[in-house]
Amino acid sequence: MTQCQQVLAYMRQHGGITQQDATNYIGCTRLAARIDDLKKAGHKIDADTVSVRTRDGRTARIAKYSLTPAHVGLSSSPTVAATPDQQGGLFDYPPSRESFDKTGKAER
Secondary structure (H helix, E strand, C coil), X not given: CCHHHHHHHHXXXXXXXXXXXXXXXXXXXXXXXXXXXXXXXXXXXXXXXXXXXXXXXXXXXEEEEEECHHHCCCCCXXXXXXXXXXXXXXXXXXXXXXXXXXXXXECC
């Protein structure tokens, strides 16, 4: 499954995705580029700015991408859209702490 397919499936399953989600659950470090690829493939994606708390307690504003409400169930591009069997069970969200090794990487 390509990163575009994984990003699309994640947005459908969770309602949206941030760069941190993409890095932690997909291993995608260039989310904006994958969002651009999906938009060019015909997917309608909105970007909202959300506030999150940083490790040191400050507030940061980040982008959260989501499919437009009318587009959530559609798959206009067979080369990018994940099939239903690929979407199911892709992401355990949020993961339990026990699912990470000492380096912080998810164990499989």
